[in-house]
Amino acid sequence: MSADLPVFADIEAAAARIAPYAIRTPLIENAVLNDKLDARVFLKLETLQRTGSFKFRGALNKISQIAPADRAKGVVAFSSGNHAQGVAAAAALFSIPALIVMPKDVPAAKLEGTRSYGAEVVFYDRLRDDREAIARALCEERGATLVRPFDDFDIVAGQGTIGLEIAREAAARGVKLDAVLAPCSGGGVVSGIALAIAAAIPGTRIASVEPENYDGMRRSIAAGRRVAAPGGTPSIADALMAPTPGEIPFALAHRHLTDALAVTDAELTAAVAYAARTLKLIVEPSGTAGLAALLSGRFLSSGKIVVAVLTGANCDFFAVAQACAPTRPI
Amino acid sequence: MSADLPVFADIEAAAARIAPYAIRTPLIENAVLNDKLDARVFLKLETLQRTGSFKFRGALNKISQIAPADRAKGVVAFSSGNHAQGVAAAAALFSIPALIVMPKDVPAAKLEGTRSYGAEVVFYDRLRDDREAIARALCEERGATLVRPFDDFDIVAGQGTIGLEIAREAAARGVKLDAVLAPCSGGGVVSGIALAIAAAIPGTRIASVEPENYDGMRRSIAAGRRVAAPGGTPSIADALMAPTPGEIPFALAHRHLTDALAVTDAELTAAVAYAARTLKLIVEPSGTAGLAALLSGRFLSSGKIVVAVLTGANCDFFAVAQACAPTRPI
Numbered sequence: 001m002s003a004d005l006p007v008f009a010d011i012e013a014a015a016a017r018i019a020p021y022a023i024r025t026p027l028i029e030n031a032v033l034n035d036k037l038d039a040r041v042f043l044k045l046e047t048l049q050r051t052g053s054f055k056f057r058g059a060l061n062k063i064s065q066i067a068p069a070d071r072a073k074g075v076v077a078f079s080s081g082n083h084a085q086g087v088a089a090a091a092a093l094f095s096i097p098a099l100i101v102m103p104k105d106v107p108a109a110k111l112e113g114t115r116s117y118g119a120e121v122v123f124y125d126r127l128r129d130d131r132e133a134i135a136r137a138l139c140e141e142r143g144a145t146l147v148r149p150f151d152d153f154d155i156v157a158g159q160g161t162i163g164l165e166i167a168r169e170a171a172a173r174g175v176k177l178d179a180v181l182a183p184c185s186g187g188g189v190v191s192g193i194a195l196a197i198a199a200a201i202p203g204t205r206i207a208s209v210e211p212e213n214y215d216g217m218r219r220s221i222a223a224g225r226r227v228a229a230p231g232g233t234p235s236i237a238d239a240l241m242a243p244t245p246g247e248i249p250f251a252l253a254h255r256h257l258t259d260a261l262a263v264t265d266a267e268l269t270a271a272v273a274y275a276a277r278t279l280k281l282i283v284e285p286s287g288t289a290g291l292a293a294l295l296s297g298r299f300l301s302s303g304k305i306v307v308a309v310l311t312g313a314n315c316d317f318f319a320v321a322q323a324c325a326p327t328r329p330i
Numbered sequence: 331m332s333a334d335l336p337v338f339a340d341i342e343a344a345a346a347r348i349a350p351y352a353i354r355t356p357l358i359e360n361a362v363l364n365d366k367l368d369a370r371v372f373l374k375l376e377t378l379q380r381t382g383s384f385k386f387r388g389a390l391n392k393i394s395q396i397a398p399a400d401r402a403k404g405v406v407a408f409s410s411g412n413h414a415q416g417v418a419a420a421a422a423l424f425s426i427p428a429l430i431v432m433p434k435d436v437p438a439a440k441l442e443g444t445r446s447y448g449a450e451v452v453f454y455d456r457l458r459d460d461r462e463a464i465a466r467a468l469c470e471e472r473g474a475t476l477v478r479p480f481d482d483f484d485i486v487a488g489q490g491t492i493g494l495e496i497a498r499e500a501a502a503r504g505v506k507l508d509a510v511l512a513p514c515s516g517g518g519v520v521s522g523i524a525l526a527i528a529a530a531i532p533g534t535r536i537a538s539v540e541p542e543n544y545d546g547m548r549r550s551i552a553a554g555r556r557v558a559a560p561g562g563t564p565s566i567a568d569a570l571m572a573p574t575p576g577e578i579p580f581a582l583a584h585r586h587l588t589d590a591l592a593v594t595d596a597e598l599t600a601a602v603a604y605a606a607r608t609l610k611l612i613v614e615p616s617g618t619a620g621l622a623a624l625l626s627g628r629f630l631s632s633g634k635i636v637v638a639v640l641t642g643a644n645c646d647f648f649a650v651a652q653a654c655a656p657t658r659p660i
Contacts, residue, residue: 026356031380031419047610050361089361280377280643282610313610321651 005251006153008199011160011192014061018161021093022057023049025162027169027307030279037294039301040175044166044309047283051117053312054159054189055086055149061158062147063090071096073143078131080106081239082312083149088119099144101135109316150188151246159189163196166307170201177204178304181290183311184208184217184260186242187249193309194256207259207299209289211235211268216244217253218260226250236265239286239312259299263289267296272323275310284315285323335581336483338529341490341522344391348491351423352387353379355492357499357637360609367624369631370505374496374639377613381447383642384489384519385416385479391488392477393420401426403473408461410436411569412642413479418449429474431465439646480518481576489519493526496637500531507534508634511620513641514538514547514590516572517579523639524586537589537629539619541565541598546574547583548590556580566595569616569642589629593619597626602653605640614645615653 025045033041046054063075074097077087084100091098098119102111103126114121122138124131139146148155163180170177180197182190190208197204208217214237216229228243235241245253253260271288274295275281283291290308293299299306355375363371376384393405404427407417414430421428428449432441433456444451452468454461469476478485493510500507510527512520520538527534538547544567546559558573565571575583583590601618604625605611613621620638623629629636 023359026358026375028356028378029353030378045356048358048360052610276612276647280382280612282606282612317606317651317654321647324647 004153005248006157006160006195008195010153010157011164011196014154014157015161015164017064018057018060018158021050021060022161024165025049027166032278037301038303040305041294041301042307043279043281043291044162044307045281046162046309046311047281047287047313051082051085051089052314053082053086053287054162055082056089057161058155058158058188059083059086059090059147060093062152062154063087063094063096065154066094066096066145070143070145073145074099075147076101076135076138076142076144077147077149078135079149080110082314084110084114084119085117085314087147088114088117092118099138101131101138110314113314150186150242151248153248156188156192156248156252158192160192160196162189162309163193164200166193167197167200175305177201178306179205179207179299179301180307180309181207181209181293181299182309183237183240183286183289184210184245185240185286187217187245187253189309189311190217190257191249191252195252198256205258206256207261207290207293208253208257209261209263209293211237211240211289212262212264214241214243215262216242217250218262220245220250221254221257221260224254236268237286237289239284240289261293261298263292263296263298267292269323271295272320276320276324281310282313282320283310284312287312334483335578336487336490336525338525340483340487341494341526344484344487345491345494347394348387348390348488351380351390352491354495355379357496362608367631368633370635371624371631372637373609373611373621374492374637375611376492376639376641377611377617377643381412381415381419382644383412383416383617384492385412386419387491388485388488388518389413389416389420389477390423392482392484393417393424393426395484396424396426396475400473400475403475404429405477406431406465406468406472406474407477407479408465409479410440412644414440414444414449415447415644417477418444418447422448429468431461431468440644443644480516480572481578483578486518486522486578486582488522490522490526492519492639493523494530496523497527497530505635507531508636509535509537509629509631510637510639511537511539511623511629512639513567513570513616513619514540514575515570515616517547517575517583519639519641520547520587521579521582525582528586535588536586537591537620537623538583538587539591539593539623541567541570541619542592542594544571544573545592546572547580548592550575550580551584551587551590554584566598567616567619569614570619591623591628593622593626593628597622597628599653601625602650606650606654611640612643612650613640614642617642
């Protein structure tokens with residue numbers, strides 16, 4: 001592919017751009033988790049980021065660069081989840097109209113969340129309509145800027161600021177990291193983090209973690225080119241179901257990832273419950289993938305210093321309670 | 331009263347003592363909360379402290395000072411809640427046997443939590459037995475050290491390290507705080523914080539927040555001497571039901587508190603739901619008292635920079651889900 005790839009300096013520039021607005025999220029430890037894994041595990045709490053997920057970072061990095069003359073024309077995004085809220089909130093900060101293309105059957109909570117930031121919502125039919133075509137048509141009609149969820153230079157650079165913060169915080173604490181694990185769908189966040197960590201702490205392992213059957217990155221890394229995962233039954237990790245990594249994310253991941261893993265839905269559910277019960281953290285199933293890889297032993301952390309990025313917390317609260325006590329009827 | 335009172339230097343000494351073991355918990359902001367209150371609100375996440383509450387700090391400060399020759403004789407505490415887990419975990423770090431006196435009807439989760447840190451549990455009958463007498467007898471029998479929940483020099487100094495961390499973090503961020511709010515039961519944590527904040531950031535308002543009918547500190551401050559709250563129906567804030575503040579906490583609070591507030595159970599429940607849904611934080615009802623005072627408008631924060639200390643997260647997860655969706659049957 002010929003698209004420009006972001007470099008480390010683009011992440012540093014993104015960090016400066018988002019600093020006035022984004023939360024520099026905490027990096028925490030838990031003694032019980034450390035004991036359990038015989039490791040030192042740091043958790044990067046993007047669950048506490050504005051809009052409840054890391055998506056705000058990339059959206060803000062993209063949207064803040066829209067030329068003043070083009071701002072009134074607005075932005076368009078297609079998403080039923082965290083990206084929608086990230087775009088809506090970032091656009092609102094610059095008084096830019098946001099139009100989000102969502103499926104007709106979007107859960108009420110996500111629709112309300114998106115509208116709460118002032119975005120306009122256009123619905124499509126999952127079976128009949130092509131959401132990307134709808135979004136592109138709306139962009140042409142309005143002269144609006146399309147904000148893609150992951151296959152975008154500025155989105156990847158924005159998500160990469162997580163890696164930069166991790167590297168800086170580890171240095172400030174005098175800690176030498178062995179590995180960083182992050183969830184992967186289209187690959188925007190894990191490839192941005194990989195770029196940052198590879199540059200800032202060379203030699204650190206960087207692992208993507210996907211749900212089984214939605215492991216497009218793992219298969220693509222193995223094949224040396226972008227290939228699709230089989231998909232099938234929906235995963236509990238509803239935000240990680242992109243079948244194929246984006247071009248920009250794959251190009252970076254191919255260069256910088258050292259591990260590409262997959263976890264089962266049972267392992268994700270166990271991680272949701274462990275996060276709530278033991279760590280006292282609300283994490284949506286998709287956001288626990290890195291932690292699930294550690295808890296399940298799919299990534300062996302014994303004796304190591306590792307970071308798991310907890311990417312989001314926008315989930316039905318009863319689903320978390322259910323994960324904690326599956327035998328108790330709700 | 332004639333008991334020695336801790337001073338700021340005792341909190342500084344406690345901070346050095348607990349530094350190798352305790353989590354320096356995050357101080358976070360949330361844009362939606364700030365907008366809602368037209369304020370800048372920092373949340374101190376003691377929910378992420380070891381054992382899931384601030385109690386670990388005081389227990390560790392006390393227990394780490396037990397002379398090596400006395401360690402084998404153990405420690406004794408009476409508590410059915412967070413103090414039990416704090417004492418058990420702190421004792422385990424120094425290989426000190428811990429014996430916790432708990433009511434026979436203690437919830438299974440709290441019993442398991444306490445035992446998970448290796449503590450021995452002795453049961454008493456709430457109606458027939460005097461738990462303090464049982465604890466004192468056990469101490470005499472074994473030569474063990476009694477670790478009181480709040481009316482203790484070292485416990486108060488240990489909890490005060492929260493205030494020291496808040497003051498240091500605010501200074502590091504260049505923020506001038508207007509007020510700090512913390513939950514109050516026997517007054518250990520709020521009086522320790524008040525001592526630290528009054529010394530480190532003079533002029534800052536410091537508010538205790540209690541459940542209605544368990545507002546012993548508010549009544550005592552008004553009376554100028556320790557008086558009991560009426561009690562009655564148990565509060566949802568099960569950790570805040572001490573009727574009367576301790577001697578040491580009251581003496582410090584009388585000197586340093588600027589506000590003594592009470593909130594209703596409905597306001598606490600609303601704060602639990604707000605924390606989970608909007609802030610993505612698990613906070614037990616008792617731990618939300620400071621936040622509840624802000625959300626309910628009982629403490630007017632408009633235009634101010636304030637800190638609410640979220641003191642713990644050891645609660646039934648279904649109770650949190652229930653608070654979030656009271657109309658949905660569980």
